[in-house]
Every structure is written in structure tokens, then in C-alpha cells.
Amino acid sequence: MQLGKRKLQILQAVIDDYICSGEPVGSRTIAKKYGMGISPATIRNEMSDLEEMGYLHQPHTSAGRIPSDKAYRLYVDKLMKIRMLTAAEAEYIKNIYEQRTAEIEKVIEQVARVLSDITNYTSVVLGPQLNKVLIKHIQLIPVEGQYALLVVVTSAGIIKDTIIRVPADIDSGYLNRVSNMLTEHYRDKTFAEVDLNSIQDVQKEMIRQKEFFNSVVDALTESIAQKEQTEVYLGGTTNIFNFPEYRDIMKAKAFLSFMEQKNLLYSLLSKFDKKGVTVVIGTENEYEQMKECSIVMTTYSIGDKVLGTMGLIGPTRMEYSKAVSVVRYVGETVSKYLTSLFEE
Amino acid sequence: MQLGKRKLQILQAVIDDYICSGEPVGSRTIAKKYGMGISPATIRNEMSDLEEMGYLHQPHTSAGRIPSDKAYRLYVDKLMKIRMLTAAEAEYIKNIYEQRTAEIEKVIEQVARVLSDITNYTSVVLGPQLNKVLIKHIQLIPVEGQYALLVVVTSAGIIKDTIIRVPADIDSGYLNRVSNMLTEHYRDKTFAEVDLNSIQDVQKEMIRQKEFFNSVVDALTESIAQKEQTEVYLGGTTNIFNFPEYRDIMKAKAFLSFMEQKNLLYSLLSKFDKKGVTVVIGTENEYEQMKECSIVMTTYSIGDKVLGTMGLIGPTRMEYSKAVSVVRYVGETVSKYLTSLFEE
DNA sequence: TGTTAGCACTCTCAACCATCGAGTGCTAAT
DNA sequence: ATTAGCACTCGATGGTTGAGAGTGCTAACA
CATH class of the missing domain: 1.10.10.10 (Winged helix-like DNA-binding domain superfamily/Winged helix DNA-binding domain)
Incomplete structure (x- = not known):
């Protein structure tokens, strides 16, 4: 037929x-x-x-x-006819950038809030994925007592800070020298490139305090492993109650429980990293609990490096035209904003 | 009668x-x-x-x-007869400390998870309140381009980091000198004591780059203002569905919406800061939405400085004896753990 | 005088039934 | 090919009924 x-x-x-x-x-x-x-x-x-x-x-x-x-x-x-954003919506989205914060996590948090506010769906945003960014600076900062703070600054302005133990006989001058050495060595490398071999090289130069140095390396590698699992930001999770199909308490519970499991959300979203807006509808979804939901998502990036994913989750009968246009617009403007901030 | x-x-x-x-x-x-x-x-x-x-x-x-x-x-x-923790419960709680992380936020996150897991109620934990801790170290770290990272290390191991703009003609040596000066000036003061007067003093010595220095001061004071509103960590929000009284979709929605409003939770919990376990029952509560809930909460501290609040929220017919004993035990052990970490 | 058995009464809840209405599929006419 | 007409289906609605749980009251009892 x-x-x-x-x-x-x-x-x-x-x-x-x-x-x-x-x-x-x-x-x-x-x-x-x-x-x-x-x-x-x-x-x-x-x-x-x-x-x-x-x-x-x-x-x-x-x-x-x-x-x-x-x-x-x-x-x-x-x-579907792609719908334009209303002036009010565009205005509301602009709020994200007006605080002019340079902290990427803050921006992402705003994005999650704005997405769900405008659309009345649940928003999910994955924080920047560390394996995509370049290390710019590594610094050890002495803290009260026998601790030091390991700070890694990246091209995306992301900071991973870990506290590590420091032997009592190490002074801040020494910490500075270590910091400089590490920075020199890993500048403009990705986290993935911080492998043990190259660390061996550095290690040779630092025999003096081998034990301490090992703990720094440990912290660095651990911080990579930990950040592999990116932060997940949610917005408007209770919006689901607005839909009559979720009047059923069991459905609502299943949905919200799924949203509580950040690792599931992560693997759900992180698998789509192509540019443009992707729509996954109902059973196309591989998670049983999401079979009655659709996801509209896109990526955001700095320059042409994809950093993370943002999306909207709603019932399959969601307003796709609205969701797609909002997600696309927010994705594009966030990318532009972040690029202007961190790439010159 | x-x-x-x-x-x-x-x-x-x-x-x-x-x-x-x-x-x-x-x-x-x-x-x-x-x-x-x-x-x-x-x-x-x-x-x-x-x-x-x-x-x-x-x-x-x-x-x-x-x-x-x-x-x-x-x-x-x-x-009520106070109930002892079972061996399994005590064991489970120990998990919090076994990672031996020195990052207080990570510990708090674990606390929220463990509290709700053990009790099947919803847990709320307020992150450490900055006005209670002492500044130990202030450091400006150069970042790619025209940015610097302002890191404040405190006696509670808390780090507040903000990104600020730096004029192009400032080198890292200068940043270091500023850092040292700020550290010297504010060491062992609380954030509340970082008032504008004392900043004037420092400012005199830094006329050379007045504009830049102002932005540092701005960031510092702003970071105080921002952190006034502490982080709120939640655990087991969907546990509420286990209670038949929340089969009613409107009640469930009201509850979860309340939990989404972090500022309400903050003002709800932050008002009780006396030691020991406090129980607030149903209508004793001042928020309309919480009139059918009870809260069991306590504080956690480093040494004798109260840092924050943790608690459990459930229906008024909650198992008080269990809730009280778990909250008390976790509160005490967390305080001990944090104290051993940061106070020597 | 405090306690208890007995009983009538109240109220909720689940099951049942009839009815209504929205919507269909089919058939025959256009 | 389209459409009007009609019988049919099925869920939702609303009213009725009977069972069950629990009470309060009264009168008998220790």
C-alpha cells in the first residue's frame, strides 16, 4: 500500500x-x-x-x-515543520550567558535549568568530558598540614582538584618546581595521553622524593579515571507529573528512579555524539524504562571539539518541533559562547 | 485527665x-x-x-x-526506646570513610547516599558552610589566555574556585606575589572577616594594578556571597513512593517539587544548628508542604566548629527510633572522620 | 468502681450492574 | 471512490448493595 x-x-x-x-x-x-x-x-x-x-x-x-x-x-x-523560537524564549535563553561566568559547570547548570523551564520537559546535560580537552596547567598548592591540592586547568576551563598527602619535609618551593615540571611535560596533551611511560620520564628527574612523586602521579591518574564518569545535570524532573500518562504512580516512580541513576543517563546520552539534533523515539531506545519516552538531544562543543551532550526527555507524544528547535538553538549558542570564552 | x-x-x-x-x-x-x-x-x-x-x-x-x-x-x-544499629548497618556506614578521600564534598555526597540507603527515607545534607571555616591559603593560578583561577583553601579542606579575567600584561610571578600577600593577610580569618576595610589595607600596597586587583577582590567577595548558599545534597528522593500515603500523585508531586527547591531545603535545615539530634514533627514544621512530614537531623563538625546539617525526611509515621539512631551515628562518625582529617 | 460482653450503628470499600457515549466497521446508496 | 446510516463494542460513569471493620453505648459482672 x-x-x-x-x-x-x-x-x-x-x-x-x-x-x-x-x-x-x-x-x-x-x-x-x-x-x-x-x-x-x-x-x-x-x-x-x-x-x-x-x-x-x-x-x-x-x-x-x-x-x-x-x-x-x-x-x-x-x-514536522520546524518551528521558530518565540522572542520570549530566545530572550530567556540569553540569560544563560549574561552572568558571563567563566566556569563551565555553572554554564551547564544554567543550561539544564533553562531547557526544562522553557519546554516543560525533563532536561539532561552531560558535563564536559575530560578526554576531549587539553591540559593547560598543573599546579600543586600547599594546604594546611600535610596536604596539597592538585589542580589541573584545561582548555575548557575545567578544573579537577584532588587533595593529596605531602611528606612533612617538602616545602612550597619544591611543590612549585614539581608543578612547573608537570605543566611543561603535559601542556597541550589530553588526559588520555598522560600515560605511564611519559610519566616514567618525569619520574627520573624526581628521584629525590620518589614516594611523594608517586602519590602525585596516582592522584593524577585517579582523577582521570574518576572524571571519565562525567557529571550529569538534571532539570525539571518533576515536570513528568504534568503528563496524564504519568498519573500512574508506578510509571512516575520508574521514570524518576531512572533519572536518579546518573550512570544510566550517562550511557544513554554519551553514545550519541554526532553534530546536529538526534531524536530517539520510544522503543528505539534500548533501555526498557525509557520505551515510552523520547529523547531529543544535541552536542555542545568548544571550537570543533565536542565536549558533551544535552537533551530533553519526555513522553513519546512530545512536542518534537518545539523540543528540536529549543535544543538546537541552545546547543548552538552554548557552543558559541564557550568557544568565545576559551578559544582565542 | x-x-x-x-x-x-x-x-x-x-x-x-x-x-x-x-x-x-x-x-x-x-x-x-x-x-x-x-x-x-x-x-x-x-x-x-x-x-x-x-x-x-x-x-x-x-x-x-x-x-x-x-x-x-x-x-x-x-x-521511644533508642534502638542500636545492627552490625550490617554499622558496616555499611563505614564505607563512607574507607575511600579515605580528603575532599569534603565527596564525603558529604556519600553520607547522603548512605543515609537514604539504610533507612529508605529521603536524606538531605547541607554542604559545609563557609562562614564557619578559616582561610588557610589563597592562590591565583594562571590559566590559558587571559584568565586566572582563584583558589581558596580552608581549614575544612574546602576549595572555592572562581575564574577571573587577568590583564594581558600580568605574569605568573606577579600572580604569585599577590597570592602570597592575600594569604598572609587573610590566613586564619573566616570569610566573614574578609571585609572591605581590611581589603583597603591590602589595596594600598597594590596600586600598580589597581583594576586587576579590584577584580580579584570582587571575585573573592562574590565567592563568599555565592557560597553563603551552601550546596544541598539529596539521597533517595524516590523512596517516598514506598509509602502508601504518597500513592496520591498530587502529594508525591508536591513532595518532590519541594525537594527540587534547594533554597527551601537549605532554610529548612540550616536553622537548626544545635548539637545532638533534632526531630521536627509534621505541623511543627513551618513549611506548608512539609506539614505531613517529619525531619530527623543533626549537625556535623570539625573539632567543635559546626560545619553543616544532615537529616532524614519521611512521613510523620516514620520509624523515629531507627532514623534517630542512624542519623546520630552517622553524624558522630562523620564529625570524627573530618576532624581526624583536617585538625592536627 | 472498673471491666467486659453484647449489640446496634456508622462508614468505607469493593463488586456489581445499568447506562451512556465515543468510536468503529460494514453495507448499501450515491 | 465516497458517504450516510446503522449495529456493535468497549470503557467510563454512577448508583446500589453487602461485607467487614470498628465504634459507642448499655447492662451485667467482679
Whole structure:
């Protein structure tokens, strides 16, 4: 069977209506609201065809139709008209950059908040992934007692700080020399390149305090391992309650529990790192708990280095056109902002 | 009317039963389960008295009784037997300290997780409050381009880092000198003592780069203002779904929305800073949204300086004896651990 | 006088049933 | 090919009913 023009029109009408109402859509409704000069009976025939083709289904015999994931896929790829942002939305998004903070984590936090505020969906943003950035500076700072703070500054302005123990007989001059040496050695390398071999080289020069030096290396490698698991920022998790399909307490619980598991969210989002906006619909998703949700996401970057991922999660009947346009806009402007901050 | 011994026994039985069942308790139940050689009829009479005195109430005429907040108060203050931690619980709590991390935020994060895991309630932990700690070291670290990182190390091992702009003509030697000067000036002072007057003093010595120096001062004072609002760590927010009284979607939503508002949680917890465990029951609470919840909380400290607050939030019929013992134990051991780390 | 058995009464809850309405599929007419 | 008409299905709604849990009251009892 062919997907003729009229079938497409009807399909679009069903999707549009279902997205905003959440109720199964009947032939009469289509005829009345989206009337295109054909009677309900004709629409019924077409809908019956669409059902056979897998684009619609009925929750029970005497109910209207609901779009399938396949229908949403078609909708997102072909039917949907990309919607412009309203002036108010663009204005609201600008807030992110007006604080002019140079701390990338703060920016990301704002992004999560703004995304969920504007769309009323749940937002997820992955913090910058360390393996993509360059080391710019390494510094050991003495702290009260026998501790020192290991600070690594990167091209993305990210700071990883770890506290390490320092032998009593080491003075701050020595710490400075170590810092300079490390900086010289690892400047403009990625964390992935901080391997043990190159560390051996440095180590030769530092036999004097071998034990201490080892602990610095430990802290450095550990800090890499730890940051492999990036921070996950959430926004508007309780927005899910706005959707009638989550009136069911068990569903709401499943959703929120999933959102609490940061590692799942991480692996969910981190797997898509191509530019542009990616939409994952319902069962296309590999996690059982997300089979009734869709994700609209994009990446953000500094220059052309992809740093992380941001996205919106909502029911499959989400307003894709709004979600896509907002996500795209925020992704692009954040990238621009971060690039202007850290790349000159 | 007097609260005789038998009335107390009955009251305790009602509370115990209601805490674990969540269902109104009838006279028969009491007679059977907690049988103290009296008949249901007698118990009914006593319960009627207890109701008159405000300790019990009935949701409707032909239902069992439910303890009032006043009853819980009495229970917590007088009736409750403090329960010992089980070996497994104590073992589980030890996990917090075994990573031997010296980063206080990491410890706090663990505390939130462990508290909610053990008790199945929602845990809230306020991060360390900066106004209680002493400045130990201030350092400006050059970053790629025209930025520097302002790091403040305190007696609690807390690091506040802010990125500030640096004029192009400033070299790292100069940054070091500024750092040393600031450190010398503010060492062992609290953030509250970093007032503008004393900054004027320093400023005199730094006329050379007045503009730059101002931005450092700005960052410092701003970092104080910002950290006034401490981080709030949450654990087990979805545990609330385990309680039948939160089957109602609106209640669950109200609860979770409240938990999303970190500033409310902050003002809720930060107001109690006396040592020992504090229990706030239902309507004793000043926030409308918390009127059906109880909070069990304590403080944690380094030495005798109180740093922050940790607590458990659950329905008023929470297992106070368990909550109190766990919170007390965790609070004490965390304080010990932090003290051993940072105070010598 | 305090305690208890007995009983009538109240109230909730779950099950049941009838009804309503939205929506369909089919058929026959256009 | 389209459409009007109609019988049919199924979920939602609302009212009724009976069971069960629990009470308060009264009268008998130790």
C-alpha cells in the first residue's frame, strides 16, 4: 500500500492532535478540526489503512487511534515543520550567558535549568568530558598540614582538584618546581595521553622524593579515571507529573528512579555524539524504562571539539518541533559562547 | 485527665502499629497483638480518652485511630526506646570513610547516599558552610589566555574556585606575589572577616594594578556571597513512593517539587544548628508542604566548629527510633572522620 | 468502681450492574 | 471512490448493595 498525500495529511492531523491532547483521536475529530472536505467515514477508511501499515493503533476496539513510534519517526523526519523560537524564549535563553561566568559547570547548570523551564520537559546535560580537552596547567598548592591540592586547568576551563598527602619535609618551593615540571611535560596533551611511560620520564628527574612523586602521579591518574564518569545535570524532573500518562504512580516512580541513576543517563546520552539534533523515539531506545519516552538531544562543543551532550526527555507524544528547535538553538549558542570564552 | 501508665502503653502500641502498617489501628488489633490482659472494650474506653486529650484521632467514625503529631512528640521525647544499629548497618556506614578521600564534598555526597540507603527515607545534607571555616591559603593560578583561577583553601579542606579575567600584561610571578600577600593577610580569618576595610589595607600596597586587583577582590567577595548558599545534597528522593500515603500523585508531586527547591531545603535545615539530634514533627514544621512530614537531623563538625546539617525526611509515621539512631551515628562518625582529617 | 460482653450503628470499600457515549466497521446508496 | 446510516463494542460513569471493620453505648459482672 502507498502512503498517498491524503494519508499523510490525516496522519499528521492525528499526530498533532494526539501530541497536544494525549487522548486517542477519532475520525470525527479529524473531520471537524482539520476538516479537509472529506467525511469521517472516508477518514475511517484511511485510518484503517494506516493502522494496517503500522502507523496507528487502537488501545481498544471502540477508541480513537494513537500514533505508533513508526509514525513519530516519519513525523520527525518528514512531516514536522520546524518551528521558530518565540522572542520570549530566545530572550530567556540569553540569560544563560549574561552572568558571563567563566566556569563551565555553572554554564551547564544554567543550561539544564533553562531547557526544562522553557519546554516543560525533563532536561539532561552531560558535563564536559575530560578526554576531549587539553591540559593547560598543573599546579600543586600547599594546604594546611600535610596536604596539597592538585589542580589541573584545561582548555575548557575545567578544573579537577584532588587533595593529596605531602611528606612533612617538602616545602612550597619544591611543590612549585614539581608543578612547573608537570605543566611543561603535559601542556597541550589530553588526559588520555598522560600515560605511564611519559610519566616514567618525569619520574627520573624526581628521584629525590620518589614516594611523594608517586602519590602525585596516582592522584593524577585517579582523577582521570574518576572524571571519565562525567557529571550529569538534571532539570525539571518533576515536570513528568504534568503528563496524564504519568498519573500512574508506578510509571512516575520508574521514570524518576531512572533519572536518579546518573550512570544510566550517562550511557544513554554519551553514545550519541554526532553534530546536529538526534531524536530517539520510544522503543528505539534500548533501555526498557525509557520505551515510552523520547529523547531529543544535541552536542555542545568548544571550537570543533565536542565536549558533551544535552537533551530533553519526555513522553513519546512530545512536542518534537518545539523540543528540536529549543535544543538546537541552545546547543548552538552554548557552543558559541564557550568557544568565545576559551578559544582565542 | 491523667496520662496513666496503661494509657501510655496503649498509646505506644497504637503508634508502633501505625508506624509499621500505615493503617488506622483498632481496639481489637491492640488487644490481640499487644495483649496486656485487657479486653478491646477497655481499650476502646482508653482510646476514647486519648482522643479527647489530643493524642489520637479518627479519620472517620468507624475507623481505627491514628496518632496525632502531639502523640509522636511524646513518643519521640519519652516513649521511644533508642534502638542500636545492627552490625550490617554499622558496616555499611563505614564505607563512607574507607575511600579515605580528603575532599569534603565527596564525603558529604556519600553520607547522603548512605543515609537514604539504610533507612529508605529521603536524606538531605547541607554542604559545609563557609562562614564557619578559616582561610588557610589563597592562590591565583594562571590559566590559558587571559584568565586566572582563584583558589581558596580552608581549614575544612574546602576549595572555592572562581575564574577571573587577568590583564594581558600580568605574569605568573606577579600572580604569585599577590597570592602570597592575600594569604598572609587573610590566613586564619573566616570569610566573614574578609571585609572591605581590611581589603583597603591590602589595596594600598597594590596600586600598580589597581583594576586587576579590584577584580580579584570582587571575585573573592562574590565567592563568599555565592557560597553563603551552601550546596544541598539529596539521597533517595524516590523512596517516598514506598509509602502508601504518597500513592496520591498530587502529594508525591508536591513532595518532590519541594525537594527540587534547594533554597527551601537549605532554610529548612540550616536553622537548626544545635548539637545532638533534632526531630521536627509534621505541623511543627513551618513549611506548608512539609506539614505531613517529619525531619530527623543533626549537625556535623570539625573539632567543635559546626560545619553543616544532615537529616532524614519521611512521613510523620516514620520509624523515629531507627532514623534517630542512624542519623546520630552517622553524624558522630562523620564529625570524627573530618576532624581526624583536617585538625592536627 | 472498673471491666467486659453484647449489640446496634456508622462508614468505607469493593463488586456489581445499568447506562451512556465515543468510536468503529460494514453495507448499501450515491 | 465516497458517504450516510446503522449495529456493535468497549470503557467510563454512577448508583446500589453487602461485607467487614470498628465504634459507642448499655447492662451485667467482679
